[in-house]
Amino acid sequence: MHIQQLSPYIRVAMDSKVPFPWQLEERVLYDYELLYVMEGQVSVTIEDQEYEGLPGDLFLFRPKQRHSIRKVGSGLLRQPHLHFDLIYQHDSPDVRVSFKPLAAIAEEEKRWFREDLLDSFSVPLSSHLRLRNPIVIEKMLLDIIKEHQMKLPFYEMNVKGMFIQLFIHLLRENYWNENPHVLTNMDELVKLRNYLKHQADQKVKLEQLVDFSGISKYYLIHLFKKTFGMSPIQYHQMLRIEKAKEMIQFTDEPLSLIAETVGYPDLQSFSKAFKKADGVSPSFYRKRNG
Template identity: 60%
Template sequence: MNIQQLSPYIRVAMDSYIPSSWHLKERVLFDYELLYVKEGRIQVAVENNVWVGQPGDLFLIRPRQQHSIRKLGSELVRQPHLHFDLFYKEDSQDVKVSFKKLEDMTADELKWIRNDELSQLSPSLRSHIRLRNPSAIERLIFEIIREFEMKLPYYEVNINGMLLQLLNTLMRESYWNSNPHLVSNIGEMEQLRIHLKQNTDRKVTLDELSKISGISKYYLISLFNQTFGMSPIQFHLLQRIEKAKELIQFTNEPLKLIAENCGFPDICSFSNAFKKIDGVNPSFYRKRNGDQ
Protein backbone atom coordinates (compact mmCIF):
# COMPACT_ATOMS: atom_id res chain seq x y z
CA MET A 1 0.00 0.00 0.00
CA ASN A 2 1.33 3.39 -1.01
CA ILE A 3 0.23 5.65 1.86
CA GLN A 4 0.90 8.77 -0.21
CA GLN A 5 -1.72 7.70 -2.76
CA LEU A 6 -4.57 7.22 -0.29
CA SER A 7 -7.82 8.60 -1.73
CA PRO A 8 -10.62 7.47 0.60
CA TYR A 9 -14.31 7.32 -0.17
CA ILE A 10 -16.67 7.48 2.82
CA ARG A 11 -19.79 5.44 2.13
CA VAL A 12 -21.62 5.81 5.44
CA ALA A 13 -21.04 8.07 8.44
CA MET A 14 -23.71 7.56 11.08
CA ASP A 15 -24.30 8.02 14.80
CA SER A 16 -26.31 4.95 15.90
CA TYR A 17 -28.38 4.39 19.03
CA ILE A 18 -28.96 0.68 19.65
CA PRO A 19 -32.40 -0.55 20.79
CA SER A 20 -32.87 -2.51 24.00
CA SER A 21 -32.44 -5.90 22.36
CA TRP A 22 -30.22 -6.01 19.30
CA HIS A 23 -27.98 -8.50 17.53
CA LEU A 24 -26.25 -7.97 14.19
CA LYS A 25 -25.90 -11.48 12.82
CA GLU A 26 -22.74 -12.74 11.15
CA ARG A 27 -21.90 -10.92 7.95
CA VAL A 28 -18.98 -9.99 5.66
CA LEU A 29 -18.35 -6.42 4.46
CA PHE A 30 -17.23 -5.22 1.04
CA ASP A 31 -15.39 -2.30 2.62
CA TYR A 32 -13.85 -1.16 5.92
CA GLU A 33 -15.84 -0.18 8.98
CA LEU A 34 -14.66 1.83 11.97
CA LEU A 35 -17.04 1.39 14.89
CA TYR A 36 -16.60 3.55 18.01
CA VAL A 37 -18.26 2.79 21.34
CA LYS A 38 -19.51 6.10 22.73
CA GLU A 39 -21.89 4.70 25.38
CA GLY A 40 -22.81 1.27 26.73
CA ARG A 41 -21.22 -2.10 25.99
CA ILE A 42 -21.23 -4.42 22.99
CA GLN A 43 -19.81 -7.81 22.18
CA VAL A 44 -17.93 -7.92 18.88
CA ALA A 45 -16.86 -11.21 17.30
CA VAL A 46 -14.36 -11.00 14.43
CA GLU A 47 -13.32 -14.31 12.88
CA ASN A 48 -12.30 -16.44 15.91
CA ASN A 49 -11.90 -13.56 18.38
CA VAL A 50 -14.50 -12.07 20.72
CA TRP A 51 -14.16 -8.75 22.56
CA VAL A 52 -16.34 -6.71 24.88
CA GLY A 53 -16.33 -3.11 23.76
CA GLN A 54 -16.73 -0.34 26.32
CA PRO A 55 -16.84 3.47 25.97
CA GLY A 56 -13.67 4.71 24.28
CA ASP A 57 -13.05 1.46 22.36
CA LEU A 58 -12.71 1.34 18.59
CA PHE A 59 -13.25 -1.64 16.29
CA LEU A 60 -11.81 -1.97 12.80
CA ILE A 61 -13.71 -4.43 10.60
CA ARG A 62 -11.88 -5.29 7.39
CA PRO A 63 -13.25 -6.38 4.00
CA ARG A 64 -14.15 -10.10 3.88
CA GLN A 65 -13.90 -10.53 7.68
CA GLN A 66 -16.69 -12.56 9.26
CA HIS A 67 -18.07 -10.64 12.22
CA SER A 68 -21.14 -10.13 14.38
CA ILE A 69 -22.14 -7.56 17.01
CA ARG A 70 -24.39 -7.96 20.04
CA LYS A 71 -25.62 -5.40 22.57
CA LEU A 72 -24.77 -6.18 26.19
CA GLY A 73 -26.73 -5.10 29.25
CA SER A 74 -29.79 -2.90 29.49
CA GLU A 75 -28.10 0.50 29.29
CA LEU A 76 -28.21 2.67 26.18
CA VAL A 77 -25.61 1.80 23.51
CA ARG A 78 -24.38 4.50 21.19
CA GLN A 79 -21.95 3.46 18.45
CA PRO A 80 -21.08 5.99 15.74
CA HIS A 81 -19.48 4.25 12.77
CA LEU A 82 -17.95 4.85 9.35
CA HIS A 83 -17.88 2.67 6.22
CA PHE A 84 -15.19 3.57 3.69
CA ASP A 85 -12.88 2.56 0.86
CA LEU A 86 -9.21 3.40 1.27
CA PHE A 87 -8.94 4.10 -2.46
CA TYR A 88 -11.70 5.62 -4.55
CA LYS A 89 -12.77 3.34 -7.41
CA GLU A 90 -15.15 3.72 -10.33
CA ASP A 91 -17.74 1.59 -8.53
CA SER A 92 -17.31 3.16 -5.07
CA GLN A 93 -20.60 5.02 -5.30
CA ASP A 94 -22.46 1.86 -6.37
CA VAL A 95 -21.23 -0.39 -3.54
CA LYS A 96 -23.62 -0.75 -0.60
CA VAL A 97 -23.11 -1.87 2.99
CA SER A 98 -23.33 -5.65 3.16
CA PHE A 99 -25.44 -7.62 5.64
CA LYS A 100 -24.75 -10.99 4.05
CA LYS A 101 -22.50 -13.93 4.75
CA LEU A 102 -19.82 -14.60 2.17
CA GLU A 103 -21.54 -17.76 0.91
CA ASP A 104 -24.79 -15.85 0.33
CA MET A 105 -23.27 -13.20 -1.94
CA THR A 106 -23.85 -13.15 -5.67
CA ALA A 107 -20.99 -13.21 -8.17
CA ASP A 108 -21.41 -9.47 -8.76
CA GLU A 109 -21.36 -8.76 -5.03
CA LEU A 110 -18.16 -10.75 -4.57
CA LYS A 111 -16.48 -8.40 -7.05
CA TRP A 112 -17.28 -5.50 -4.71
CA ILE A 113 -15.06 -6.87 -1.92
CA ARG A 114 -12.07 -4.56 -1.51
CA ASN A 115 -8.49 -5.68 -0.92
CA ASP A 116 -7.38 -5.35 2.69
CA GLU A 117 -4.65 -2.80 2.01
CA LEU A 118 -4.23 -2.05 5.73
CA SER A 119 -2.85 -5.55 6.22
CA GLN A 120 0.38 -4.31 4.65
CA LEU A 121 1.03 -1.93 7.54
CA SER A 122 3.72 -2.82 10.03
CA PRO A 123 2.75 -2.93 12.81
CA SER A 124 -0.76 -3.80 11.66
CA LEU A 125 -3.87 -2.19 13.10
CA ARG A 126 -5.72 -4.50 15.48
CA SER A 127 -9.43 -5.30 15.17
CA HIS A 128 -10.03 -4.10 18.73
CA ILE A 129 -8.27 -0.89 19.73
CA ARG A 130 -8.40 0.38 23.31
CA LEU A 131 -7.47 3.99 22.68
CA ARG A 132 -5.07 5.87 24.93
CA ASN A 133 -6.63 9.17 23.87
CA PRO A 134 -10.20 8.45 22.75
CA SER A 135 -11.24 12.11 22.78
CA ALA A 136 -9.16 12.92 19.67
CA ILE A 137 -10.63 10.01 17.68
CA GLU A 138 -14.15 10.71 18.97
CA ARG A 139 -13.94 14.34 17.90
CA LEU A 140 -12.84 13.39 14.37
CA ILE A 141 -15.55 10.74 14.00
CA PHE A 142 -18.32 13.13 15.01
CA GLU A 143 -16.94 15.89 12.76
CA ILE A 144 -16.96 13.46 9.82
CA ILE A 145 -20.55 12.42 10.62
CA ARG A 146 -21.65 16.07 10.85
CA GLU A 147 -20.07 16.94 7.48
CA PHE A 148 -21.49 13.80 5.87
CA GLU A 149 -25.01 14.62 7.06
CA MET A 150 -24.95 18.34 6.22
CA LYS A 151 -23.29 17.89 2.82
CA LEU A 152 -22.10 21.47 2.53
CA PRO A 153 -20.27 22.44 -0.69
CA TYR A 154 -17.08 20.37 -1.13
CA TYR A 155 -17.83 18.35 1.98
CA GLU A 156 -16.14 15.33 0.37
CA VAL A 157 -12.76 17.06 0.50
CA ASN A 158 -13.21 17.88 4.18
CA ILE A 159 -14.37 14.44 5.34
CA ASN A 160 -11.68 12.67 3.34
CA GLY A 161 -9.04 14.86 4.95
CA MET A 162 -10.46 14.16 8.40
CA LEU A 163 -10.54 10.41 7.71
CA LEU A 164 -6.88 10.51 6.68
CA GLN A 165 -6.11 12.38 9.92
CA LEU A 166 -8.04 9.75 11.89
CA LEU A 167 -6.18 6.88 10.19
CA ASN A 168 -2.86 8.63 10.78
CA THR A 169 -3.67 8.94 14.49
CA LEU A 170 -4.50 5.23 14.66
CA MET A 171 -1.40 4.16 12.74
CA ARG A 172 0.83 6.36 14.86
CA GLU A 173 -0.68 5.06 18.10
CA SER A 174 -0.21 1.48 16.85
CA TYR A 175 3.43 2.27 16.13
CA TRP A 176 4.02 3.77 19.58
CA ASN A 177 2.28 0.82 21.26
CA SER A 178 4.59 -1.57 19.42
CA ASN A 179 7.65 0.50 20.35
CA PRO A 180 7.09 1.65 23.95
CA HIS A 181 10.80 2.40 24.36
CA LEU A 182 10.39 5.21 21.81
CA VAL A 183 7.58 6.79 23.79
CA SER A 184 9.73 6.94 26.93
CA ASN A 185 12.50 8.69 24.96
CA ILE A 186 10.39 10.92 22.72
CA GLY A 187 11.33 14.05 24.68
CA GLU A 188 15.05 13.44 24.16
CA MET A 189 14.51 12.69 20.45
CA GLU A 190 12.56 15.90 19.94
CA GLN A 191 15.28 17.84 21.79
CA LEU A 192 17.88 16.41 19.39
CA ARG A 193 15.72 17.16 16.35
CA ILE A 194 15.42 20.81 17.36
CA HIS A 195 19.16 21.00 18.11
CA LEU A 196 19.99 19.64 14.65
CA LYS A 197 17.64 22.08 12.92
CA GLN A 198 19.14 25.01 14.82
CA ASN A 199 22.76 24.13 14.02
CA THR A 200 22.93 23.95 10.25
CA ASP A 201 26.09 26.06 10.09
CA ARG A 202 28.41 23.24 11.15
CA LYS A 203 28.84 19.52 11.47
CA VAL A 204 27.35 17.93 14.56
CA THR A 205 28.95 14.83 16.07
CA LEU A 206 27.36 11.80 17.68
CA ASP A 207 29.42 12.42 20.81
CA GLU A 208 27.84 15.87 21.05
CA LEU A 209 24.34 14.47 20.64
CA SER A 210 25.01 11.73 23.17
CA LYS A 211 26.09 14.32 25.73
CA ILE A 212 22.98 16.45 25.14
CA SER A 213 20.53 13.53 25.40
CA GLY A 214 22.32 11.42 28.00
CA ILE A 215 21.89 8.39 25.73
CA SER A 216 24.77 6.28 24.41
CA LYS A 217 25.49 7.16 20.82
CA TYR A 218 24.82 3.67 19.46
CA TYR A 219 21.43 3.39 21.16
CA LEU A 220 20.75 7.02 20.18
CA ILE A 221 21.21 6.15 16.48
CA SER A 222 18.69 3.31 16.79
CA LEU A 223 16.12 5.41 18.67
CA PHE A 224 16.39 8.37 16.30
CA ASN A 225 16.11 6.15 13.25
CA GLN A 226 13.00 4.40 14.59
CA THR A 227 11.40 7.72 15.54
CA PHE A 228 12.20 9.83 12.46
CA GLY A 229 13.08 7.23 9.80
CA MET A 230 16.74 8.19 9.43
CA SER A 231 19.90 8.54 11.50
CA PRO A 232 20.61 11.85 13.28
CA ILE A 233 23.56 12.52 10.97
CA GLN A 234 21.42 11.91 7.88
CA PHE A 235 18.71 14.17 9.31
CA HIS A 236 21.28 16.90 10.02
CA LEU A 237 22.73 16.68 6.51
CA LEU A 238 19.24 17.03 5.09
CA GLN A 239 18.65 20.17 7.19
CA ARG A 240 21.95 21.69 6.06
CA ILE A 241 21.13 21.05 2.41
CA GLU A 242 17.65 22.56 2.83
CA LYS A 243 19.22 25.64 4.41
CA ALA A 244 21.69 25.85 1.53
CA LYS A 245 18.88 25.65 -1.03
CA GLU A 246 17.14 28.55 0.68
CA LEU A 247 20.32 30.67 0.62
CA ILE A 248 21.04 29.83 -3.02
CA GLN A 249 17.55 30.80 -4.17
CA PHE A 250 16.94 33.88 -2.06
CA THR A 251 20.37 35.50 -1.66
CA ASN A 252 23.19 36.45 -4.00
CA GLU A 253 25.91 34.97 -1.79
CA PRO A 254 28.59 32.98 -3.68
CA LEU A 255 28.18 29.20 -3.54
CA LYS A 256 31.55 28.89 -1.80
CA LEU A 257 30.39 31.15 1.03
CA ILE A 258 27.07 29.32 1.31
CA ALA A 259 28.95 26.04 1.56
CA GLU A 260 31.04 27.44 4.43
CA ASN A 261 27.93 28.83 6.16
CA CYS A 262 26.38 25.35 6.05
CA GLY A 263 29.40 23.63 7.55
CA PHE A 264 31.11 22.24 4.44
CA PRO A 265 34.92 22.59 4.22
CA ASP A 266 34.98 23.22 0.46
CA ILE A 267 32.78 23.56 -2.60
CA CYS A 268 33.59 20.01 -3.75
CA SER A 269 32.28 18.29 -0.60
CA PHE A 270 29.29 20.65 -0.65
CA SER A 271 28.44 19.74 -4.26
CA ASN A 272 28.82 16.01 -3.60
CA ALA A 273 26.57 16.12 -0.53
CA PHE A 274 24.04 18.33 -2.32
CA LYS A 275 23.83 16.00 -5.32
CA LYS A 276 23.52 12.96 -3.04
CA ILE A 277 20.53 14.48 -1.24
CA ASP A 278 18.82 16.46 -4.00
CA GLY A 279 20.00 14.76 -7.19
CA VAL A 280 21.31 17.99 -8.76
CA ASN A 281 24.25 20.35 -8.28
CA PRO A 282 23.81 23.47 -6.10
CA SER A 283 24.06 25.70 -9.17
CA PHE A 284 20.77 24.27 -10.43
CA TYR A 285 18.86 26.38 -7.88
CA ARG A 286 20.88 29.50 -8.61
CA LYS A 287 20.11 29.18 -12.34
CA ARG A 288 16.44 28.54 -11.66
CA ASN A 289 16.32 31.59 -9.39
CA GLY A 290 17.93 33.68 -12.12
CA ASP A 291 15.33 32.57 -14.63
CA GLN A 292 12.42 33.76 -12.49
Protein backbone atom coordinates (compact mmCIF):
# COMPACT_ATOMS: atom_id res chain seq x y z
CA MET A 1 0.00 0.00 0.00
CA HIS A 2 1.21 3.49 -0.87
CA ILE A 3 0.74 6.07 1.86
CA GLN A 4 -1.26 8.21 -0.59
CA GLN A 5 -3.99 5.54 -0.51
CA LEU A 6 -4.59 6.06 3.21
CA SER A 7 -8.33 6.55 3.81
CA PRO A 8 -8.94 5.62 7.46
CA TYR A 9 -12.22 4.56 9.04
CA ILE A 10 -12.49 5.07 12.81
CA ARG A 11 -14.67 2.34 14.29
CA VAL A 12 -14.34 2.99 18.01
CA ALA A 13 -12.90 5.99 19.87
CA MET A 14 -12.97 5.76 23.67
CA ASP A 15 -11.28 7.30 26.69
CA SER A 16 -11.34 4.25 28.97
CA LYS A 17 -10.83 4.66 32.74
CA VAL A 18 -10.36 1.55 34.90
CA PRO A 19 -10.17 2.06 38.71
CA PHE A 20 -10.22 -1.64 39.65
CA PRO A 21 -8.04 -4.72 38.92
CA TRP A 22 -8.48 -5.58 35.26
CA GLN A 23 -7.14 -7.97 32.64
CA LEU A 24 -7.93 -8.50 28.98
CA GLU A 25 -7.35 -12.13 28.08
CA GLU A 26 -5.50 -13.07 24.91
CA ARG A 27 -7.42 -12.14 21.77
CA VAL A 28 -6.99 -11.22 18.11
CA LEU A 29 -8.57 -8.21 16.39
CA TYR A 30 -10.19 -7.95 12.98
CA ASP A 31 -8.84 -4.41 12.66
CA TYR A 32 -6.11 -2.17 14.11
CA GLU A 33 -6.06 -0.60 17.55
CA LEU A 34 -4.00 2.24 18.98
CA LEU A 35 -3.90 2.21 22.79
CA TYR A 36 -2.31 5.08 24.71
CA VAL A 37 -1.37 4.80 28.39
CA MET A 38 -2.36 8.16 29.85
CA GLU A 39 -2.42 7.22 33.55
CA GLY A 40 -1.41 4.08 35.42
CA GLN A 41 0.64 1.15 34.22
CA VAL A 42 -0.03 -1.98 32.16
CA SER A 43 1.73 -5.16 31.16
CA VAL A 44 1.11 -5.91 27.49
CA THR A 45 2.00 -9.17 25.74
CA ILE A 46 2.09 -9.16 21.93
CA GLU A 47 2.90 -12.45 20.19
CA ASP A 48 4.71 -13.74 23.35
CA GLN A 49 6.76 -10.52 23.71
CA GLU A 50 6.01 -8.73 27.01
CA TYR A 51 6.13 -4.92 27.26
CA GLU A 52 5.89 -2.53 30.20
CA GLY A 53 3.37 0.22 29.48
CA LEU A 54 4.00 3.51 31.33
CA PRO A 55 2.25 6.90 30.99
CA GLY A 56 3.17 8.33 27.58
CA ASP A 57 3.53 4.90 25.92
CA LEU A 58 1.56 3.90 22.84
CA PHE A 59 0.73 0.38 21.69
CA LEU A 60 -0.31 -0.73 18.22
CA PHE A 61 -2.26 -3.97 17.76
CA ARG A 62 -2.59 -5.36 14.25
CA PRO A 63 -5.19 -7.65 12.66
CA LYS A 64 -4.79 -11.31 13.77
CA GLN A 65 -1.98 -10.35 16.17
CA ARG A 66 -2.23 -12.20 19.51
CA HIS A 67 -2.14 -9.86 22.48
CA SER A 68 -3.28 -9.50 26.09
CA ILE A 69 -3.30 -6.60 28.55
CA ARG A 70 -3.07 -6.58 32.33
CA LYS A 71 -3.38 -3.61 34.64
CA VAL A 72 -0.46 -3.21 37.05
CA GLY A 73 -0.92 -1.59 40.47
CA SER A 74 -3.98 -0.34 42.29
CA GLY A 75 -4.38 3.22 40.96
CA LEU A 76 -6.51 4.48 38.09
CA LEU A 77 -5.72 3.18 34.61
CA ARG A 78 -6.66 5.61 31.85
CA GLN A 79 -6.16 4.39 28.29
CA PRO A 80 -7.64 6.36 25.36
CA HIS A 81 -7.84 4.04 22.36
CA LEU A 82 -8.98 3.85 18.73
CA HIS A 83 -10.08 0.92 16.57
CA PHE A 84 -9.69 1.64 12.87
CA ASP A 85 -9.20 0.47 9.28
CA LEU A 86 -6.37 2.06 7.31
CA ILE A 87 -8.51 1.97 4.17
CA TYR A 88 -12.29 2.30 4.16
CA GLN A 89 -14.00 -0.80 2.76
CA HIS A 90 -17.65 -1.50 1.95
CA ASP A 91 -18.04 -3.57 5.15
CA SER A 92 -16.10 -1.22 7.46
CA PRO A 93 -19.24 -0.10 9.35
CA ASP A 94 -20.24 -3.75 9.96
CA VAL A 95 -16.99 -4.98 11.55
CA ARG A 96 -17.07 -5.48 15.31
CA VAL A 97 -14.37 -5.30 17.98
CA SER A 98 -13.16 -8.81 18.79
CA PHE A 99 -12.52 -10.14 22.29
CA LYS A 100 -11.86 -13.71 21.17
CA PRO A 101 -8.71 -15.78 20.58
CA LEU A 102 -8.18 -16.89 17.00
CA ALA A 103 -9.43 -20.42 17.70
CA ALA A 104 -12.82 -19.05 18.81
CA ILE A 105 -13.41 -16.89 15.73
CA ALA A 106 -16.37 -18.27 13.76
CA GLU A 107 -16.01 -18.93 10.03
CA GLU A 108 -18.52 -16.21 9.12
CA GLU A 109 -16.55 -13.72 11.23
CA LYS A 110 -13.24 -14.37 9.49
CA ARG A 111 -14.33 -12.25 6.53
CA TRP A 112 -13.90 -9.22 8.82
CA PHE A 113 -10.13 -9.64 9.15
CA ARG A 114 -8.39 -6.66 7.58
CA GLU A 115 -5.20 -7.10 5.57
CA ASP A 116 -2.19 -5.86 7.56
CA LEU A 117 -0.77 -3.11 5.34
CA LEU A 118 1.61 -1.35 7.72
CA ASP A 119 4.77 -3.17 6.67
CA SER A 120 4.48 -1.70 3.18
CA PHE A 121 5.61 1.66 4.62
CA SER A 122 9.31 2.50 4.40
CA VAL A 123 9.55 2.55 8.21
CA PRO A 124 6.98 0.12 9.68
CA LEU A 125 5.39 1.19 12.95
CA SER A 126 6.59 -0.61 16.06
CA SER A 127 4.18 -2.42 18.38
CA HIS A 128 5.37 -0.32 21.32
CA LEU A 129 6.35 3.35 21.09
CA ARG A 130 7.83 5.28 23.99
CA LEU A 131 6.87 8.72 22.74
CA ARG A 132 9.32 11.63 22.78
CA ASN A 133 6.49 14.18 22.96
CA PRO A 134 3.46 12.36 24.42
CA ILE A 135 1.47 15.55 25.17
CA VAL A 136 1.00 16.27 21.45
CA ILE A 137 -0.19 12.72 20.69
CA GLU A 138 -2.38 12.71 23.81
CA LYS A 139 -4.19 15.89 22.76
CA MET A 140 -4.71 14.62 19.22
CA LEU A 141 -6.15 11.34 20.51
CA LEU A 142 -8.54 13.05 22.92
CA ASP A 143 -9.66 15.49 20.19
CA ILE A 144 -10.46 12.56 17.88
CA ILE A 145 -12.40 10.80 20.65
CA LYS A 146 -14.41 13.95 21.43
CA GLU A 147 -15.25 14.58 17.77
CA HIS A 148 -16.19 10.94 17.17
CA GLN A 149 -18.49 10.83 20.19
CA MET A 150 -20.21 14.19 19.56
CA LYS A 151 -21.07 13.22 15.98
CA LEU A 152 -21.60 16.74 14.71
CA PRO A 153 -22.51 17.15 11.01
CA PHE A 154 -19.70 15.84 8.76
CA TYR A 155 -17.78 14.47 11.73
CA GLU A 156 -16.69 11.46 9.65
CA MET A 157 -14.62 13.67 7.33
CA ASN A 158 -13.16 15.64 10.22
CA VAL A 159 -12.22 12.50 12.17
CA LYS A 160 -10.54 11.06 9.08
CA GLY A 161 -8.40 14.18 8.66
CA MET A 162 -7.57 14.31 12.37
CA PHE A 163 -6.50 10.67 12.31
CA ILE A 164 -4.22 11.24 9.31
CA GLN A 165 -2.50 14.06 11.24
CA LEU A 166 -2.08 11.72 14.22
CA PHE A 167 -0.74 8.95 11.99
CA ILE A 168 1.84 11.29 10.45
CA HIS A 169 3.09 12.19 13.95
CA LEU A 170 3.38 8.51 14.83
CA LEU A 171 5.27 7.67 11.64
CA ARG A 172 7.70 10.48 12.38
CA GLU A 173 8.10 9.43 16.01
CA ASN A 174 8.90 5.94 14.82
CA TYR A 175 11.28 7.26 12.17
CA TRP A 176 13.21 9.33 14.75
CA ASN A 177 13.38 6.30 17.04
CA GLU A 178 14.85 4.26 14.18
CA ASN A 179 17.23 7.06 13.13
CA PRO A 180 18.25 8.94 16.32
CA HIS A 181 21.39 10.33 14.62
CA VAL A 182 19.15 12.28 12.22
CA LEU A 183 17.21 13.89 15.06
CA THR A 184 20.45 14.81 16.85
CA ASN A 185 21.55 16.81 13.79
CA MET A 186 18.11 18.23 12.92
CA ASP A 187 18.91 21.85 13.81
CA GLU A 188 21.97 21.84 11.54
CA LEU A 189 20.01 20.20 8.71
CA VAL A 190 17.18 22.73 8.92
CA LYS A 191 19.71 25.59 8.85
CA LEU A 192 21.36 24.01 5.82
CA ARG A 193 18.01 23.68 4.03
CA ASN A 194 17.26 27.36 4.69
CA TYR A 195 20.72 28.25 3.42
CA LEU A 196 20.02 26.36 0.18
CA LYS A 197 16.72 28.22 -0.25
CA HIS A 198 18.59 31.52 -0.14
CA GLN A 199 21.13 30.31 -2.74
CA ALA A 200 18.57 29.49 -5.45
CA ASP A 201 20.14 32.07 -7.75
CA GLN A 202 23.46 30.26 -8.06
CA LYS A 203 25.11 26.90 -8.22
CA VAL A 204 26.50 25.56 -4.95
CA LYS A 205 29.20 22.99 -4.33
CA LEU A 206 29.19 20.29 -1.70
CA GLU A 207 32.35 21.74 -0.14
CA GLN A 208 30.44 24.98 0.60
CA LEU A 209 27.76 23.00 2.44
CA VAL A 210 30.35 21.07 4.42
CA ASP A 211 31.96 24.36 5.53
CA PHE A 212 28.57 25.86 6.39
CA SER A 213 27.23 22.87 8.35
CA GLY A 214 30.43 21.61 9.95
CA ILE A 215 29.41 18.03 9.05
CA SER A 216 31.73 15.78 7.04
CA LYS A 217 30.86 15.33 3.37
CA TYR A 218 29.61 11.73 3.24
CA TYR A 219 27.83 11.92 6.60
CA LEU A 220 26.13 15.14 5.48
CA ILE A 221 24.81 13.45 2.32
CA HIS A 222 23.60 10.48 4.37
CA LEU A 223 21.82 12.64 6.97
CA PHE A 224 20.22 14.98 4.44
CA LYS A 225 18.94 12.09 2.35
CA LYS A 226 17.53 10.34 5.44
CA THR A 227 15.69 13.53 6.43
CA PHE A 228 14.55 15.07 3.15
CA GLY A 229 14.64 12.12 0.75
CA MET A 230 17.41 13.45 -1.53
CA SER A 231 20.97 14.72 -1.39
CA PRO A 232 21.59 18.43 -0.60
CA ILE A 233 22.71 19.08 -4.18
CA GLN A 234 19.58 17.42 -5.57
CA TYR A 235 17.46 19.48 -3.17
CA HIS A 236 19.16 22.69 -4.28
CA GLN A 237 18.66 21.75 -7.93
CA MET A 238 14.96 21.22 -7.25
CA LEU A 239 14.69 24.67 -5.64
CA ARG A 240 16.32 26.33 -8.62
CA ILE A 241 14.04 24.57 -11.12
CA GLU A 242 10.93 25.40 -9.07
CA LYS A 243 11.93 29.07 -8.94
CA ALA A 244 12.53 29.05 -12.71
CA LYS A 245 9.17 27.35 -13.33
CA GLU A 246 7.39 30.06 -11.35
CA MET A 247 9.15 32.83 -13.30
CA ILE A 248 8.35 31.19 -16.65
CA GLN A 249 4.65 31.00 -15.84
CA PHE A 250 4.12 34.34 -14.11
CA THR A 251 6.55 36.76 -15.78
CA ASP A 252 7.41 37.75 -19.35
CA GLU A 253 11.16 37.55 -18.76
CA PRO A 254 13.08 35.80 -21.58
CA LEU A 255 14.16 32.23 -20.83
CA SER A 256 17.81 33.23 -21.16
CA LEU A 257 17.41 35.81 -18.36
CA ILE A 258 15.53 33.32 -16.18
CA ALA A 259 18.36 30.81 -16.70
CA GLU A 260 20.85 33.43 -15.53
CA THR A 261 18.64 34.34 -12.53
CA VAL A 262 18.71 30.76 -11.21
CA GLY A 263 22.45 30.40 -11.73
CA TYR A 264 22.90 28.70 -15.13
CA PRO A 265 25.61 30.00 -17.47
CA ASP A 266 23.53 29.63 -20.65
CA LEU A 267 20.10 28.61 -21.94
CA GLN A 268 21.34 25.24 -23.22
CA SER A 269 22.58 24.00 -19.82
CA PHE A 270 19.45 25.39 -18.16
CA SER A 271 17.13 23.60 -20.61
CA LYS A 272 19.00 20.32 -20.17
CA ALA A 273 18.82 20.50 -16.36
CA PHE A 274 15.16 21.58 -16.47
CA LYS A 275 14.11 18.71 -18.72
CA LYS A 276 16.03 16.18 -16.62
CA ALA A 277 14.27 17.40 -13.46
CA ASP A 278 10.76 18.03 -14.81
CA GLY A 279 10.49 15.83 -17.89
CA VAL A 280 9.60 18.74 -20.22
CA SER A 281 11.45 21.74 -21.62
CA PRO A 282 11.11 25.19 -20.01
CA SER A 283 9.10 26.45 -23.00
CA PHE A 284 6.34 23.96 -22.15
CA TYR A 285 5.27 26.13 -19.20
CA ARG A 286 5.47 29.33 -21.20
CA LYS A 287 3.29 27.91 -23.99
CA ARG A 288 0.80 26.54 -21.50
CA ASN A 289 0.64 29.88 -19.69
CA GLY A 290 0.29 31.76 -22.95
